[in-house]
Amino acid sequence: MASGTTAGPRPVRIEVSGLTKTFGTVRAVSDLGFTVEPGSVTGFLGPNGAGKTTTLRMVLGLITPDAGSATFDGVPYAALREPVRTVGAVLETAFHPARSGRDHLRVYSRAAGIPVARADEVLERVGLTTAGRRRAGGYSLGMRQRLALATALLGDPPVLVLDEPANGLDPEGILWLRGFLRHLAHDEGRTVLVSSHLLSEMEQTADRVVIVGAGRLVRQGSITELRSGAQGAGTVLVRSPEADRLVAVLSGAGLAATRGDDGLVTVEGATPADVGARAFAGQVELHELRAESTGLEELYFRLTAGQEQFSAGAAAPGATAVTTEGASR
């Protein structure tokens, strides 16, 4: 609890239940329910077009759901007495291009009844102090994301809702964002709900994930729970100075091991633990031992496979779903 920036905001819980929204004939979100707890980062995970943005906009009262509700400690967003001081949202990088980032923040400080000096504080917090006086139209995508985050922080809210905030960030920015979100949740006790279509990103950022596919809840739970539930066999890659002997040892143990041209041994239907144990028993020296894809990744693909509304061919690991999000913007 060593933050010093806040005296710990009151914990606020997000509860979503039965959310449903149909656009024309497309059922974008279907009877979706989940909870988001304070003090942790919850990843809202799903392929493009799974209804993540629509859900977040319904949670924030921007889109009216056909059915269901979303509340912050029991209160819907539109009924919050001080919305900006309760929930900060990063939905899209929307700024007037001719207005400086600082003026943008001052506008929303004024509207929310927050002292305008707060604009400079949040600019500093996201590292935009110098760029803040320039026109937002000239900002890079990463700077826009930072300004959007600064806007969300204006009211020092106990809840943060972010829609794909890592989009457009460079690796350094992603690393910074990851640390920043975890700090906000773990050290400052805030409730952080962050959407992404990238499992790898969420694995490193989130404590819990809510997985959606085709507008429906697929699974929710902690990363650890999902990982232990997903300890199924996958593809394991091994490197050894005695590759041929390794293949022999593994094959002898009943594992499907093949040696590639580069000396890398591929083992199908195994876990790194299996392979390591066999190699140790056979006294083969190993230089590298890793799962090609984590069990969680395979679980994610399996859970959401075929659930994209517009999937490109057979939805397999790595298959690219045609995004529907561009069309809705």
Next chain:
Amino acid sequence: MTALVRAEWTKLFTTRVWIGLTIGACVMAGGFATLFTALAGSEQDGGQPGLPAVGTPQYEELAFSVAANASVLLLILGIIGMTQEYRHRTATPTFLTTPRRGRVVVAKLLAYATAAVPIALLVLAVNVVVVLVYAGARGAAPSLGGDNLRTLGAGGLVLVVFAVIGVGVGALLRNQVGAIVGALVYLYVVEPIISSIGAIQGAYKWLPGGAVQAITSDFQAPDLLEPWQGALLLVGYGLVAALLGTLLAVRRDVS
């Protein structure tokens, strides 16, 4: 509400749109005043009477009502003020900050009505200075009292109300280019046609253009409302546009 109105002023004055439109409005008012004064008293080809001569009440009314011609620029100011929220997608942070969206539209109406007052005064000042100096040079500077003051006040009222109508139209149509083009086509194509076709001419006095004419000039066309009726009608148009715009803004999804 005060905080919201101040936020709208900050939005308005932290971009440069208002500067261009204010300068444009001043140039229009000054330009028309110069033109009408220069041509005052000249006869058209064929000996028909042209513009009234300097020194006549008709000239003074004409010269002091040119500010209303700049009303289209305040209409555009209002339209841009509202539609930029959708064009640049700032409607999202705006409605997140103020989930009761009706309050946003009301704040914008108040902010633009109040911001339009000093702009209108500036336009009127340019109008007055040009007329006093030029007409004075041509021999008869008009007095600034009685009917002339009333004409100026009417022009100022038209400017302010058009800014309010602009906000309402913007909330209604949301598409910036569409709203501006639509407003220009309406004012410069549809209304002139209606006013020139005998069978439907009677409807013209009930339209915004007819209301403006009723307010600013009471001698040209006999088939117009009284000035005060025109003023009420014009304010009514502004409020109806704003009310419809508010209702739609509250109901429509922001995505």
